[in-house]
Amino acid sequence: xxxxxxxxxxxxxxxxxxxxxxxxxxxxxxxxxxxxxxxxxxxxxxxxxxxxxxxxxxxxxxxxxxxxxxxxxxxxxxxxxxxxxxxxxxxxxxxxxxxxxxxxxxxxxxxxxxxxxxxxxxxxxxxxxxxxxxxxxxxxxxxxxxxxxxxxxxxxxxxxxxxxxxxxxxxxxxxxxxxxxxxxxxxxxxxxxxxxxxxxxxxxxxxxxxxxxxxxxxxxxxxxxxxxxxxxxxxxxxxxxxxxxxxxxxxxxxxxxxxxxxxxxxxxxxxxxxxxxxxxxxxxxxxxxxxxxxxxxxxxxxxxxxxxxxxxxxxxxxxxxxxxxxxxxxxxxxxxxxxxxxxxxxxxxxxxxxxxxxxxxxxxxxxxxxxxxxxxxxxxxxxxxxxxxxxxxxxxxxxxxxxxxxxxxxxxx
Amino acid sequence: xxxxxxxxxxxxxxxxxxxxxxxxxxxxxxxxxxxxxxxxxxxxxxxxxxxxxxxxxxxxxxxxxxxxxxxxxxxxxxxxxxxxxxxxxxxxxxxxxxxxxxxxxxxxxxxxxxxxxxxxxxxxxxxxxxxxxxxxxxxxxxxxxxxxxxxxxxxxxxxxxxxxxxxxxxxxxxxxxxxxxxxxxxxxxxxxxxxxxxxxxxxxxxxxxxxxxxxxxxxxxxxxxxxxxxxxxxxxxxxxxxxxxxxxxxxxxxxxxxxxxxxxxxxxxxxxxxxxxxxxxxxxxxxxxxxxxxxxxxxxxxxxxxxxxxxxxxxxxxxxxxxxxxxxxxxxxxxxxxxxxxxxxxxxxxxxxxxxxxxxxxxxxxxxxxxxxxxxxxxxxxxxxxxxxxxxxxxxxxxxxxxxxxxxxxxxx
Numbered sequence: 001x002x003x004x005x006x007x008x009x010x011x012x013x014x015x016x017x018x019x020x021x022x023x024x025x026x027x028x029x030x031x032x033x034x035x036x037x038x039x040x041x042x043x044x045x046x047x048x049x050x051x052x053x054x055x056x057x058x059x060x061x062x063x064x065x066x067x068x069x070x071x072x073x074x075x076x077x078x079x080x081x082x083x084x085x086x087x088x089x090x091x092x093x094x095x096x097x098x099x100x101x102x103x104x105x106x107x108x109x110x111x112x113x114x115x116x117x118x119x120x121x122x123x124x125x126x127x128x129x130x131x132x133x134x135x136x137x138x139x140x141x142x143x144x145x146x147x148x149x150x151x152x153x154x155x156x157x158x159x160x161x162x163x164x165x166x167x168x169x170x171x172x173x174x175x176x177x178x179x180x181x182x183x184x185x186x187x188x189x190x191x192x193x194x195x196x197x198x199x200x201x202x203x204x205x206x207x208x209x210x211x212x213x214x215x216x217x218x219x220x221x222x223x224x225x226x227x228x229x230x231x232x233x234x235x236x237x238x239x240x241x242x243x244x245x246x247x248x249x250x251x252x253x254x255x256x257x258x259x260x261x262x263x264x265x266x267x268x269x270x271x272x273x274x275x276x277x278x279x280x281x282x283x284x285x286x287x288x289x290x291x292x293x294x295x296x297x298x299x300x301x302x303x304x305x306x307x308x309x310x311x312x313x314x315x316x317x318x319x320x321x322x323x324x325x326x327x328x329x330x331x332x333x334x335x336x337x338x339x340x341x342x343x344x345x346x347x348x349x350x351x352x353x354x355x356x357x358x359x360x361x362x363x364x365x366x367x368x369x370x371x372x373x374x375x376x377x378x379x380x381x382x383x384x385x386x387x388x389x390x391x392x393x394x395x396x397x398x399x400x401x402x403x404x405x406x407x408x409x410x411x412x413x
Numbered sequence: 414x415x416x417x418x419x420x421x422x423x424x425x426x427x428x429x430x431x432x433x434x435x436x437x438x439x440x441x442x443x444x445x446x447x448x449x450x451x452x453x454x455x456x457x458x459x460x461x462x463x464x465x466x467x468x469x470x471x472x473x474x475x476x477x478x479x480x481x482x483x484x485x486x487x488x489x490x491x492x493x494x495x496x497x498x499x500x501x502x503x504x505x506x507x508x509x510x511x512x513x514x515x516x517x518x519x520x521x522x523x524x525x526x527x528x529x530x531x532x533x534x535x536x537x538x539x540x541x542x543x544x545x546x547x548x549x550x551x552x553x554x555x556x557x558x559x560x561x562x563x564x565x566x567x568x569x570x571x572x573x574x575x576x577x578x579x580x581x582x583x584x585x586x587x588x589x590x591x592x593x594x595x596x597x598x599x600x601x602x603x604x605x606x607x608x609x610x611x612x613x614x615x616x617x618x619x620x621x622x623x624x625x626x627x628x629x630x631x632x633x634x635x636x637x638x639x640x641x642x643x644x645x646x647x648x649x650x651x652x653x654x655x656x657x658x659x660x661x662x663x664x665x666x667x668x669x670x671x672x673x674x675x676x677x678x679x680x681x682x683x684x685x686x687x688x689x690x691x692x693x694x695x696x697x698x699x700x701x702x703x704x705x706x707x708x709x710x711x712x713x714x715x716x717x718x719x720x721x722x723x724x725x726x727x728x729x730x731x732x733x734x735x736x737x738x739x740x741x742x743x744x745x746x747x748x749x750x751x752x753x754x755x756x757x758x759x760x761x762x763x764x765x766x767x768x769x770x771x772x773x774x775x776x777x778x779x780x781x782x783x784x785x786x787x788x789x790x791x792x793x794x795x796x797x798x799x800x801x802x803x804x805x806x807x808x809x810x811x812x813x814x815x816x817x818x819x820x821x822x823x824x825x826x
Binding site for chain 2: 016044073079170174175177178202206208296298300301305307384388390402404
């Protein structure tokens, strides 16, 4: 294999997670040590930073601050939601990327993101091959949704799952404090895949978890939902429900959108989150005291409650991407191959970008119970090893001490 | 002082906190060791458990499980929101309480709660004095709202404050990830006092905190609010706002209630939380992308993010109540006297129940900035020592390991 010498770019893309910066750290720290990588550049706001020639010189950062990236949520380099055009239709972005790559002699490109980011990687890789510019392009996965194909699981998912399970267990305690009736509905992210909503069921391992869990993999039936909740509420005086934001009716309409016309007791149209809407519907049907709680952004940035396993694996994914690229690999995403029997083990593998991109991995139907309102043991067995270990986030004033990067824009070619 | 021998009852009342069980633990562990306390009874759901003769025998609990109460949120014995009548109008509840006290020879009564609970303590104490039944009655404070009079601060407040500051810092990171505009509104508990909302400003110590903070101590002006947000948004492209749920107009109307008629872009009436409403108003005025986040129950039960200082002080308050009662004190609430100069120090004191009850302690106006949209340094200096130290919550499967009490109802007199 030919040794390829030049600069590298690391970019972050898509929605943030608690550990995407651990992956960036894995790339940066490994790249800074690699002989054939002459410079490590961070793209400001992902591919937009490349297009706009806004690149940070990562060698100028204090190594102690880079170390803190492991415990800093969201994308430290900035993120974007920029979709590259089909190069056969419009190749202007690709020409510009090539120009920047040539300007800085970029020979390694690491892109840290979800489905769309892997698609971006794939398109850039194909274009560079077509025009004969030698550059090794690697995807580093991240997404709290855990819907990436070709990998056992995805960095970012486990920390969100741990936060969700922890919060559900705590809210359960709160919701059971009075001897009066109470229905709690907790809304969890995941538009098309129910990995996160299902993870709420982990809270049941503490003895305090949701009675019902609804995933978008199963068509939602409002009558059945009301019957499910009412049965438990009538029996115990309480009911705790976890719902994915992406639950939808059989005809495909999201419940969150279809139910905007629900009205409260005063005849007002009820907007706001799905949790509030469902809680309101239950209130009308049962007269129960209800509480709708949306975990919102909290669930994807809760670095204080991150999984150590997730942090370590996120770092590993970034580091493995650099090692593979340096050894000659290109056009691949780092993935995880895991075994759970006889103790959890996780190793990296390399998967073709085109089998990863643009395909959403769903929760298998057989991991969801027959009634479609809970998860089965195989789901728990799958997720539980991933949330293990505490983050031990460094603190200052007993508050999180996040990385403070200088972000020195490079002017040098 | 005459030695008073008999049983004790511990009850919990009002909204839960992350550390109210640490206070119960302080009472129970200290009472179990006290020679003159013959039995330690836990009231199921506060004073309701007394009225209904539902009392748990705490000596039957596994000491290791009692130890876990320190890290178990919400009220382990169950809580209530039961208001005793004026005994001059209706003394039936008081007669029943006396009957139960006599039945079990209860000579010590510890009540763990907020304003209303101190009022309950005070009324029971006065009644027992009136009828000549010797019983020492002590209040053990708790409330996340921190609005109890007669004490430097209140157990429960600091852990909620720490969770709020931590979450605000994390959400700030998330809200600053794209190079596009974003306004985030975070809604925080505290109907009449802004201690919790103000604590969001602690996040600024991490470099990542709210730009604006609105407390109920200052009349809210919607035009000024819009101007405040717009000015920051226009300058930086971002704005993060923390608001107390209790903000109100000069005429006293809560903004959360007065603004139910706000409409979204489709002309739908906008209900749901205050955060969503304010975010919607900003969206209409500025066109900014907005996100309203309600911290809801999460902020009062987040034991995984509790302050060690708060846990320790909550335990101390319970323990000090028992020690004081055993030594002859009655009709008092345990309070904190603190010094902050030359290092934080906290000692317990004993305050008359009647100066504590039915008075809400507000944030001093001079601790809020002149514009009424932020807090001043004295506020930070006041809160910061209280949130110090990590909870180091015991885990099982990397999830919280809460106390599992047997709750054996006593049948024995």
